[in-house]
Amino acid sequence: MTTPEVASGSQAAAARLRVTVPSVADRVAAELRLQLAEGLLLPGARLTESTIAEDLGVSRNTVREAFAELAAERLVVRLPNRGVFVASLGPGDVHDVYTVRRAIEVSAIRAGGAPERVAAVRAAVEEGKAAAAADDEEALGTANQHFHGAIVALAESRRLDTMMSQVLAEMRLFFHKATVDAHFYRGYLDDNEEICTALEAGELDRAGSLLLSYLDRSEEKQSAVHGD
Amino acid sequence: MTTPEVASGSQAAAARLRVTVPSVADRVAAELRLQLAEGLLLPGARLTESTIAEDLGVSRNTVREAFAELAAERLVVRLPNRGVFVASLGPGDVHDVYTVRRAIEVSAIRAGGAPERVAAVRAAVEEGKAAAAADDEEALGTANQHFHGAIVALAESRRLDTMMSQVLAEMRLFFHKATVDAHFYRGYLDDNEEICTALEAGELDRAGSLLLSYLDRSEEKQSAVHGD
DNA sequence: ATCGTCGGATTGTTGAACAAATCGCTCAAT
DNA sequence: ATTGAGCGATTTGTTCAACAATCCGACGAT
Numbered sequence A, B: 001m002t003t004p005e006v007a008s009g010s011q012a013a014a015a016r017l018r019v020t021v022p023s024v025a026d027r028v029a030a031e032l033r034l035q036l037a038e039g040l041l042l043p044g045a046r047l048t049e050s051t052i053a054e055d056l057g058v059s060r061n062t063v064r065e066a067f068a069e070l071a072a073e074r075l076v077v078r079l080p081n082r083g084v085f086v087a088s089l090g091p092g093d094v095h096d097v098y099t100v101r102r103a104i105e106v107s108a109i110r111a112g113g114a115p116e117r118v119a120a121v122r123a124a125v126e127e128g129k130a131a132a133a134a135d136d137e138e139a140l141g142t143a144n145q146h147f148h149g150a151i152v153a154l155a156e157s158r159r160l161d162t163m164m165s166q167v168l169a170e171m172r173l174f175f176h177k178a179t180v181d182a183h184f185y186r187g188y189l190d191d192n193e194e195i196c197t198a199l200e201a202g203e204l205d206r207a208g209s210l211l212l213s214y215l216d217r218s219e220e221k222q223s224a225v226h227g228d
Numbered sequence C: 001a002t003c004g005t006c007g008g009a010t011t012g013t014t015g016a017a018c019a020a021a022t023c024g025c026t027c028a029a030t
Numbered sequence D: 001a002t003t004g005a006g007c008g009a010t011t012t013g014t015t016c017a018a019c020a021a022t023c024c025g026a027c028g029a030t
Helices: A011-017 A024-038 A049-056 A059-073 A091-110 A115-133 A138-154 A158-178 A189-202 A204-225 B011-017 B024-038 B051-057 B060-072 B091-110 B115-133 B137-153 B158-178 B186-200 B204-225
Strands: A074-081 A084-085 B076-079 B082-084
Touching: A024 A049, A024 A059, A024 A158, A049 A059, A059 A074, A059 A084, A059 B060, A074 B186, A091 A138, A091 A158, A091 A204, A091 B091, A091 B158, A115 A189, A115 A204, A115 B091, A138 A158, A138 A189, A158 B091, A158 B158, A189 A204, B024 B051, B024 B060, B024 B158, B051 B060, B060 B076, B060 B082, B091 B137, B091 B158, B091 B204, B115 B186, B137 B158, B186 B204
Parallel strands: none
Antiparallel strands: A074 A084, B076 B082
């Protein structure tokens, strides 16, 4: 075979197995992603190429490539000739994001999944309960994300997985405002539990409906926080 | 306001209204996308930076940025230190792509849509019929894509729209093989018709089920063509 | 207050350079 | 015959410096 085994079915595995050091651009992107998630860079903030290049000790061109990555993930917006800014989501975007989540998550749960995938969902539920018992709001938030990530993972679709994680990354951008209410996720614990048991019982349609109603309620709350 | 109206709800409109010449990198990416769609660049083919830079009369760095765009869209795969190659999808990817389509399209049609959006779906159906009458296989294919694009558009979600067009772009990559059978789409005309009328009648669940079965059959055919 | 104009700062793009990695080949050793 | 080391050519990854184009804010004229 003259062409290397590019993509194809085994690409995911190959990419995962391949021993490769992430490029500098990738590491810059990762660093920025981190700062984004930590709320160090607030929505609307400007990212100046030269500044970041100096701060991270890399070339401006490399920063540029990193920006391209982040822009593709919608974490950042590029205004031609004006610069890149941390994406800020308005009410319309909140609805849009939830529309995507409804599509992805409901579809995944409706199709069910292998037992070990279902077990992963259960694990996320327990993780949430533990976090609640420990009064660890931070852990509660990540547990919630694990829960929804596990639901998408039911579909065993590489593309759906990345779409979901991108959407979750987008949401983290404005969660920093939302979590002023410390008990934000607490109310969803029972939802998750109920959805999970329905899933385990094979009542997929019911699980889907529950999930759907959860997402609707969640969207409503988020919209409220976001001055709709 | 110190920060420019970045993103937020009105970003889509702003981006659409803004008078901006696409950057050189964008134009390079567009050109490559075109060649990809035309089948000029076959899956597995290598894209050498310097060659393309010369051919299009741009800098190698600019080509690099274009590659980043295409890689984000999965049209191209980047193998570290080895180069970028036209993505080639294996049987697993076919299933994956259809999983995404099921999620997006079914979700969109189940939620229904504004009358003018439904009308757009109808228009795509008629477009397909006209193409069939004219024996224009090319037009038949694009009409089919318009149909499914219109279905997703029902949801009025910017993100779902771009996800769908990316998936369709991915599919075009291996449609070049699939369309050896000239009557490929012909059989789907009746499906589209039926789905559309169900949609117009407000029978959303039925429309969803029909669409789902269509996608399953379509996947099966594609998998068969792709040496499963 | 509104409207040009001008200067500074930042982005977009280029071209050249160099280290590092990969590939294909030769050639010797087993 | 196969393996493996070595080597040269090619290509990618990254940096740097430069320049045009664009944008922003301030300043000044009306």
